[in-house]
Amino acid sequence: MKALSLLGVVALLLCGNAQACLQQESESNNNESAADGPLCSGTTVQAAIGSRTDQDWFYFDTAASGDISVSLSHGNNADFDWFLYRASGSYIASGQSSANPETGTYVASPAGRHFIKVTRYSGTGNYQLTVNFAGGSGGGTDPEPEPENCNYGPRPAKPGGLSATLLGGSSDVCVSLTSPALLLMGGGADVDAAFANRIAPHIRGGNIVVLRTSGTAAYNDYLQGLTNAASVETLIVNTRTKANSDYVDWAIRSAEFVFIAGGDQSDYLNQWQGTKVQDALMHVYNKGGAVGGTSAGNHVLGEFIYDPDGVPGAISSEAVTDFCHQTVNISSNFLALPLLDGIITDTHFKQRDRMGRSAVFQAKLGSSGRVVAVSEATSLFVTANGNAVVDGSHEVYVLRADSQTHYQQISCGQPVIINNLLRYKLLPGQSYNLLNNSTAVSPTRLSIDGRSGSFYSPTNPY
Numbered sequence: 001m002k003a004l005s006l007l008g009v010v011a012l013l014l015c016g017n018a019q020a021c022l023q024q025e026s027e028s029n030n031n032e033s034a035a036d037g038p039l040c041s042g043t044t045v046q047a048a049i050g051s052r053t054d055q056d057w058f059y060f061d062t063a064a065s066g067d068i069s070v071s072l073s074h075g076n077n078a079d080f081d082w083f084l085y086r087a088s089g090s091y092i093a094s095g096q097s098s099a100n101p102e103t104g105t106y107v108a109s110p111a112g113r114h115f116i117k118v119t120r121y122s123g124t125g126n127y128q129l130t131v132n133f134a135g136g137s138g139g140g141t142d143p144e145p146e147p148e149n150c151n152y153g154p155r156p157a158k159p160g161g162l163s164a165t166l167l168g169g170s171s172d173v174c175v176s177l178t179s180p181a182l183l184l185m186g187g188g189a190d191v192d193a194a195f196a197n198r199i200a201p202h203i204r205g206g207n208i209v210v211l212r213t214s215g216t217a218a219y220n221d222y223l224q225g226l227t228n229a230a231s232v233e234t235l236i237v238n239t240r241t242k243a244n245s246d247y248v249d250w251a252i253r254s255a256e257f258v259f260i261a262g263g264d265q266s267d268y269l270n271q272w273q274g275t276k277v278q279d280a281l282m283h284v285y286n287k288g289g290a291v292g293g294t295s296a297g298n299h300v301l302g303e304f305i306y307d308p309d310g311v312p313g314a315i316s317s318e319a320v321t322d323f324c325h326q327t328v329n330i331s332s333n334f335l336a337l338p339l340l341d342g343i344i345t346d347t348h349f350k351q352r353d354r355m356g357r358s359a360v361f362q363a364k365l366g367s368s369g370r371v372v373a374v375s376e377a378t379s380l381f382v383t384a385n386g387n388a389v390v391d392g393s394h395e396v397y398v399l400r401a402d403s404q405t406h407y408q409q410i411s412c413g414q415p416v417i418i419n420n421l422l423r424y425k426l427l428p429g430q431s432y433n434l435l436n437n438s439t440a441v442s443p444t445r446l447s448i449d450g451r452s453g454s455f456y457s458p459t460n461p462y
Helices: 192-203 219-227 246-253 265-272 276-286 355-365
Strands: 045-049 056-062 066-074 079-086 093-095 102-109 112-122 125-132 163-168 181-185 207-212 231-236 257-260 290-294 304-306 330-332 343-346 370-374 378-383 387-392 396-400 406-409 417-426 431-433 444-449
Touching: 045 056, 045 112, 066 079, 066 093, 066 112, 079 102, 093 102, 112 125, 163 219, 181 192, 181 370, 192 219, 192 257, 192 290, 192 378, 192 387, 207 219, 207 246, 219 231, 219 257, 231 246, 246 276, 257 276, 265 276, 265 304, 276 290, 304 343, 304 355, 330 355, 343 355, 355 370, 355 396, 355 417, 355 444, 370 378, 417 431
Parallel strands: 181 290, 207 231, 207 257, 257 290, 343 370
Antiparallel strands: 045 125, 056 112, 066 102, 066 125, 079 093, 079 112, 163 231, 181 378, 304 330, 370 396, 378 387, 387 431, 396 417, 406 417, 417 444
């Protein structure tokens, strides 16, 4: 999961792994992938439901099998409920009565990661959440280790209407994973070397899932041939109902690599955001697996997402003419991958002259925002230490600001004028660290002036 900010008052009591216990809720924790924590046994958390749509997620780790008891207290003019989950599957216990406090116990739960969701039945306001369980707490921001037997259980029944094409064995093959990785691909021809030389050693013969909302299962043979995976399954998840099915959730969570194919990133967000697909993708990353995508599948990996959603795609020559051009829409709150904090991605980059629109993206994110843009037939493989290496035929570009960058004009209805944006051009074999911005590649300076038909300086920004 994304590194979580523990805002407010933090208890001085340390949990079993020496991480401070959560005592004050920190927003935004509206889904499992952004869960707040760790909770410590017996330590009360102060929190609030602030609106009709607000819901709060928290996480904790039990060190041994045993009972889990939950108590939720709130004001007299509200009715809040809680739901207890393991790391996968539907909730295993809940408190959904009108009682205050709302209490309950799950008997003899296995050790491991658990989640609690707090929702409103009626009213808003403050509440207090206390959980008692065996052992300490807190997995912190480290990835969840892959358990020896995986504990995903049998494959659920496939729901009617779901297109799921499986090549290889139908059982989960559990392998030892160490740390997570990402694969950003730029569209066009896929990069064989990225799958054969980066993904295959990482997943060690595990399971692969390909996600898309339309298309074929053509990736199955291709990926199995390059990675020697135990299985490759393509899932066409084109409705939110399918995205919330136990079958899809199980298939993704039990995989060692999930690859999101090209398509329409807005459709991916519309069908997957806030569903089990979103949480399962984070689970794969957190247990040390690899998550990747090409074209639209690359776009949805960043903290920020270029999301046209029903309007024409942004073209550089148009985007620079108005800082609030209708084609430039940026969304967030899908995945929370620490390696892509503050990053928006772009694809088909040099081939479709997307430098101008990406410079506008960067300006919209602000001085701390970055663009990672991958050209066609090219990939960027990112390991847990932040190191990102280029494979394929063309280049990857990184855009970011520094003290010399000047956003001269970034107002709605006005042409965009940006001076001295840093531009890094990474060739195959070269690398860039996404956590600390270190690289052996020297940057150049890029300026944009949307008042001119020739809006790049230098004239050739590539």
